[in-house]
Amino acid sequence: MKLQxxxxxxxxxIICLLGGFISALIYQFNSSLWIEAVRxxxxxxxxxxxxxxVRSFGSNAPLAxxxxxxxxxxxxxxPGGAIEFLGGYLFGxxxxxxxxxxxxxxxxxLAFSLARILEKVAVEKIVSPETMRKFDYLIGHEGVILSxxxxxxxxxxxxxxxxxxGLTPMQLTIFxxxxxxxxxxxxxxxxxxxxxxxxxxxxxxxxLVGISALIILICWIYQEKIHHFVKSLx
Numbered sequence: 001m002k003l004q005x006x007x008x009x010x011x012x013x014i015i016c017l018l019g020g021f022i023s024a025l026i027y028q029f030n031s032s033l034w035i036e037a038v039r040x041x042x043x044x045x046x047x048x049x050x051x052x053x054v055r056s057f058g059s060n061a062p063l064a065x066x067x068x069x070x071x072x073x074x075x076x077x078x079p080g081g082a083i084e085f086l087g088g089y090l091f092g093x094x095x096x097x098x099x100x101x102x103x104x105x106x107x108x109x110l111a112f113s114l115a116r117i118l119e120k121v122a123v124e125k126i127v128s129p130e131t132m133r134k135f136d137y138l139i140g141h142e143g144v145i146l147s148x149x150x151x152x153x154x155x156x157x158x159x160x161x162x163x164x165x166g167l168t169p170m171q172l173t174i175f176x177x178x179x180x181x182x183x184x185x186x187x188x189x190x191x192x193x194x195x196x197x198x199x200x201x202x203x204x205x206x207x208l209v210g211i212s213a214l215i216i217l218i219c220w221i222y223q224e225k226i227h228h229f230v231k232s233l234x
Contacts, residue, residue: 054068096195097191123167149182151179
């Protein structure tokens with residue numbers, strides 16, 4: 001077991017060093033490519049640029065959106081709700097919901113698998129120490145019902161949970177089920193908001209925004225109590 005862990009950490013270090021070396025070469029010898037990489041990174045922080053970026057792919061826009069959703073789960077530079085809203089706005093409720101769920105499921109699978117490969121030492125570099133401490137009780141336990149409730153409740157760091165659950169004995173099929181089903185309510189509301197904004201149904205949009213804002217506010221106010229309740233179920 002120690003030999004296997006040492007082997008994995010060795011490869012993680014090699015990949016990190018190789019990535020840093022390639023980045024340094026690009027920065028030193030190809031400034032235009034580096035500028036383009038920085039520009040793409042900045043796109044993730046601007047919803048208007050995101051919309052233009054996805055639309056620029058034309059017929060391949062659905063694939064670009066799915067990949068965007070995958071990256072959002074793995075890297076999470078912007079809130080997932082913004083990308084889901086964008087999916088509803090660009091593709092409508094049905095297609096947007098489908099593309100978003102496919103991207104979320106693939107991203108969750110990759111995050112879960114990366115945690116299995118990199119193990120706790122490397123995951124701590126991806127997930128904030130505060131989040132790791134908060135959900136450390138899940139590590140070493142399957143916690144299927146607990147994990148499902150955490151995915152279901154708005155406001156909890158679902159993307160970080162994918163990495164944390166990768167450190168548990170939970171089976172991949174069970175993880176994919178609870179992470180996918182648990183994301184459905186929040187994804188559906190955000191997608192519907194985007195679709196209604198695109199169709200110009202602003203009254204329905206305001207109602208949906210009001211409902212989601214109320215749910216998020218309640219969950220934010222009682223976040224600690226909800227978390228302690230879920231934790232007590234262990």
